[in-house]
Amino acid sequence: MTHRFPDLASTPCGEATPPPDQMLPGVHPKVLRDELVAAAEWVSQYLSSLPAGPVSRPMSPRRRARLRESPLARTGAELGEVLDFVREEIAPFPTGNGHPAFFAWVNSPPAPAGIIAELLAGAVNATCGMGENALMDLERGTVRTLADLAGLPDGTGGVLTSGGSMANLLALATARTWFLTRRGSGDGPAYDRDHARLTLYYGAQAHMSVAKAAACIGLPAHRLRPIPTDAHDRLEPAALRAAVTADLDAGLLPFCAVTTLGTTATGAVDPIEPVTDLCRSVGMWHHADGAWGGLGAAVPALAPLYRGIGGIDSLTVDPHKTLSVPVGCGALLVPDPEHLHTAFAHRASYLTASEPDTLPWLSHSTVELTRPGTRALALWATLHHLGRDGVSTLIEYYLSLAEQLRDKISAQPGLELLAGGPWPVACFRITHHGGDPDALHVRVAQRVQAAGRAYLATVSVRGHTVLRACLCNYRTTTDDLDLLIREVIHAADAGHQPPPVVNERPAHRQ
Amino acid sequence: MTHRFPDLASTPCGEATPPPDQMLPGVHPKVLRDELVAAAEWVSQYLSSLPAGPVSRPMSPRRRARLRESPLARTGAELGEVLDFVREEIAPFPTGNGHPAFFAWVNSPPAPAGIIAELLAGAVNATCGMGENALMDLERGTVRTLADLAGLPDGTGGVLTSGGSMANLLALATARTWFLTRRGSGDGPAYDRDHARLTLYYGAQAHMSVAKAAACIGLPAHRLRPIPTDAHDRLEPAALRAAVTADLDAGLLPFCAVTTLGTTATGAVDPIEPVTDLCRSVGMWHHADGAWGGLGAAVPALAPLYRGIGGIDSLTVDPHKTLSVPVGCGALLVPDPEHLHTAFAHRASYLTASEPDTLPWLSHSTVELTRPGTRALALWATLHHLGRDGVSTLIEYYLSLAEQLRDKISAQPGLELLAGGPWPVACFRITHHGGDPDALHVRVAQRVQAAGRAYLATVSVRGHTVLRACLCNYRTTTDDLDLLIREVIHAADAGHQPPPVVNERPAHRQ
Structure with missing residues (x-):
């Protein structure tokens, strides 16, 4: 006799629904269908009615405490309680960014195509780090499209991330590995000696995630160099050059400069080419944080400010900011993706592919191994629905x-x-x-x-x-x-x- | 006259659908409703019929190349193309982990409640790093529930992540900050001197994400110490003690030992209490990587192996492995969450809350700032549907x-x-x-x-x-x-x- 956990597909449609205590985590197919459709109906109504309600709503301390402190019940609940809970306890108390009169930070409403994609990708539930599946090739395709929109050269690679902070973290770690490997300081005492002299540069208006990522990869505050900005909040190339020169004279190792394309406070775009020129001349990596403004080259009115973007070493973009892909969807784009693989390719015996892969695994471009396919599908769906124009x-x-x-x-x-x-x-x-x-x-x-x-x-x-x-x-x-x-x-x-x-x-x- | 981008809610239901070139990215409410429902219907049918199909299907090189290389069209597409594309190009070529006869790696099928939650959270599209909204309090609640299931003490905090690799990265960065701050080496020359002597320990069967995270936070390979395991693949406490002693004698700084609860290769559980005792005696952090087996204390048959788990300093768990929450949903749990905040709290002027927050922001416990609410809702829904039993x-x-x-x-x-x-x-x-x-x-x-x-x-x-x-x-x-x-x-x-x-x-x- 088959030993079977109460299962999604165990009871043909039309038979009586089994009692709740036999349904976990399996669900009668008809119940699942009805709950999915009810959720879909609610989502469409929620999105349509959203502008008529308040932008945000304060929550009582009691309501907040209930969300934080309610213990997990001994027995499971019916599937329908998920929608009831969201309707009553979650959706009325949002950040507010779905509402047309929300103007804070850089938080967009979700694109309709992206919402549908979240549902579909959740059901497919691919793991996009290793081996092969369709969503991994699609992720490679979306990276290529973003690179093309951003004005980066053919052959640019990269990886999707949960957002700009993670993309900046990957960029700094990649720059560090590139810099030390070129000096023959990839390990051993040479690593210890050189790592303790690395210095990082960014405009004073850079996003705080740059300094935070620097701390995470092992750079102390005393080796970070916020560079003064001009009257329009743009990094001053002359000030950058002066800081780099002073550090070189002091025996330090300037390894990376970060420009910002679309500063959070005022929307400024740092000069690109002068920073690339300086980086080339002293052997630094040029990372551009374009979490908000990384796709400016695709907009004729902004494109002149992006001249020379093809010469940078890496670019952060955040489709969940600029393109309304549901949170979280960021990307790190790297014109020479081998540098990314050098920093992040690790193998283990349980990860040996049975067949030789023709392409580097996506986990070899990032910290993550098991990775969601939602980012790629929601980004593809949103881009496909928009089109290039x-x-x-x-x-x-x-x-x-x-x-x-x-x-x-x-x-x-x-x-x-x-x-x-x-x-x-x-x-x-x-x-x-x-x-x-x-x-x-x-x-x-x-x-x-x-x-x-x-x-x-x-x-x-x-x-x-x-x-x-x-x-x-x-x-x-x-x-x-x-x-x-x-x-x-x-x-x-x-x-x-x-x-x-x-x-x-x-x-x-x- | 109102200047308006063609909008989701701009045309009342029942009127003619505007032509496609005026619909981007807005969508007629009826079109959105119909496409959401069609996607929901397809998902329920897909999940029911999945066991009858093959576990996985090879893709032709041409099909793969099409996903990677198709350029973005100039004009946008109809919303319905998202479902068509998934049905024809994505769903037939999965990883295989949705199928009952898939036995590779540690990849689970998605829980029904989690799939519904992905849809709902995508529509709410909260950003769960800063300020206040219901999903952030819910995330705090799910962290509390995981800690309770794992046998960690009251007051344990933490944060959800994209998976175990990110949780291990946060853990190592937190351990490093804790260790250096206690020595007064949080910055300056003391940081440079001490950071270059940090050494990390883990069982030879630890997941490769531990060594990968170590590289990312700035620890070179020559200061990593894989420790021999016994005949049952468990870390040998005596070998760990010997390695730590040798490094201390050499003037190095052992700062963290990582045990594994459920090794990937053979499912072994490292001894917990002896490692905690050693960590206490020499001032090291004890991180346990329970990506697969972190919730063993909740299972009577396994609980004896988890004695003393309340004494560790941090724990990785992966609800997308153990509980079938859709990918990616991991967590780092930290009994004293102040250590996490010390490592990750950064502020910027555009992030000053208008009202004083009563609780630390979730972005102060992780690398991420704009963070998805899907993890918290999908985890809550899956747990609520299962119940503790x-x-x-x-x-x-x-x-x-x-x-x-x-x-x-x-x-x-x-x-x-x-x-x-x-x-x-x-x-x-x-x-x-x-x-x-x-x-x-x-x-x-x-x-x-x-x-x-x-x-x-x-x-x-x-x-x-x-x-x-x-x-x-x-x-x-x-x-x-x-x-x-x-x-x-x-x-x-x-x-x-x-x-x-x-x-x-x-x-x-x-």
Whole structure:
């Protein structure tokens, strides 16, 4: 007799559903079908109704504690409880980035094609690190497409990551291995001696993930060099050259310079070619962090700023920022992928392929071994749905919204535009209110968030805490820009009063 | 007039669908609803029909090249092409781990509740690194539940990761920061001097991700110490002590020892308490890599081997291995989470919360900043559907299957059981065939894979390449065990002939 765990496919459709205690983790096929369809119906309704609700909703401490502290029940639950739980406890309390009036950080809403892909890839459940399967070849294809959009040369390789922070980590580790291997310092006392002298350079406006990744790969703070930026927040090549020269004179080993394409605070693009030239002349790796702005070469209005991008050594891009692929989908692109393999190829006896592989495994380009296929499929689906023209049209739409928002801010009495661009962001301040302007801006952001009709955050620009609105939501319209301005003015008019205490609103049932 | 990008919600249901060139990336709500439901219907049918098809299917070089090389079209495609593409080009060519007769590596099929959660979390698209939203509190709750199942103390914290490799990386970086900070070597020349003397210890059967993570955090190969294992593949505490003592005598700095709970090759569990005792006595961190076997304390039959687990410093677990959560879902659990925050808390001005947070951000426990909520929701859904009893019943089912498989191998003329356990795996060899046994086992695995009715891989056990079958699929039945044995015997009877050349079969249309 067959010994069988209660199974997905064990009971033909149409028979009675077995009782719950025999269903774990198997599920009657009809129950599974009905729950999948119910979830799909709910998702479509949720996405359609989202703009009508508040951007975000405060959660009561009790509700938050319940999510953190509820113990796992002894017995399992029916499959339908997953959707009930999301509808009642999760979806009403989002980050807010699905809503058209969300302007904080660089967080996009999910693309429809990407959502469908998440479902399909979850069911296929491939593991994309080793051996062969269709999703691994698709990942190689999406890497190639991203490289092409970014203006990198033919033959560029790379790997998808959970986001920009991981891509930056892989880049720094690759640069370090490349640098030490060339010096014959890949191991032994030579490694110890040289590793302790490595120095890293990045613009003062670089994303904090660069310094964080440096700490993770074993570079202490005293060997990190934030380089001054110019009046437009771009890394100063002359200052970079001076810092590198000083370190070389001190017997240190400059191994990598990081430029930023689309700084988080103000959307600036660092100069590319002068940094590449310096890197070539002193034997450094040039990594560009384009988590937000890495695909600028695909947009005619931005392309001149990306001249020479084909000469860099590695590039971070974040399709979950620029292209609305569901989180998390980042990528590291490397024109000469052999450098990536040198840093990350490790084998073990249980990973010997039965047949010789014609292509390097994807796990040989990253830290991960068992890797999700969701990133590749969601990225492919989103790109395929957009098309090449759709990619540039989408980014141009954000540029146009940002230009309009900056114009509206400049025209609005009581507001002053401070910075922003070329990537679509506006940093601005409230004028004529007296008191501590930094504290005022923090309170205004709090009030706007609490009112629930729009959402923006603050940022430090040249030492002052100011308001920041980012445009990376394809559902945002000019009406939402007007709404944001109204909300900011309204919150500013409340002056220096503390923001209201907001109680949890009744949950919105989608 | 409102300036609006063609939008998801811009056209009320019932109106004519706008032409494709105006739909990108917006989609008519009815089109989105229909495509989501079609995808859900397909997924349920795919999962039900999966056991009737082959485990895996070879892909023609042309088909593979098409996935890698097709350029992105200029214009976008209809949303429905995503499902068509998956049905025809992706799903027929899987890793195979969804099929009940797949026995390679440690790759599970996806849990139904996890698949539904992937869809829902993709639509909510939260970013789980900073600020507040419901999925972040849920992630904290799932970490707490995993810690409880694993037998770690109250107050244990941690973070979800893409898998075990990332969790091991975070663990080593945390151990390094803890060790250097205690010595006052967190930066400056003291860091450089001490970092160059750090040494790391792990059993010779540890997963290769440990050495790979060590390389990534800046430890060269000459300071890594694989420690001999005993006749049951377990790390030898006496050998560990001898290695640590020798390094201390040489002026090196032993900072971390890694035990493995469930080795990949044979399922062994390293001794826990003796390693903790040694770590305490010399000031080392004890990290346990339980990617496969980290939840053994929740299973009565295994619990005695996990005595003292509450005393370790960190634990890797992989819910995408043990619990069938869709890939990728791993976790690092840390009894004193302050150590994790010391290693990973970085702030930037654009990340200043408007309101003081009551809890540390999840990005302060990991490399990632923008982080997916899919891991937390898919893990919660799978756990909630199983219940606490379901978790132990599931693992016990695998233990029972492995015991039966080992018995069948032992009873089968022509096969010899070599190793396996306590975690559910069987390593075995073919007897009486003459010639090079290593090459024979590689060819037998190739033949079994090519026939498409079952799938297993090889592994090196005490210097010999042998066959390995792992039990981590809740759809596997005893019939599948008999099938595997038949397939292996059949392939072995073909002796030393080269395996057949397999052409691509017609794609199976689900």
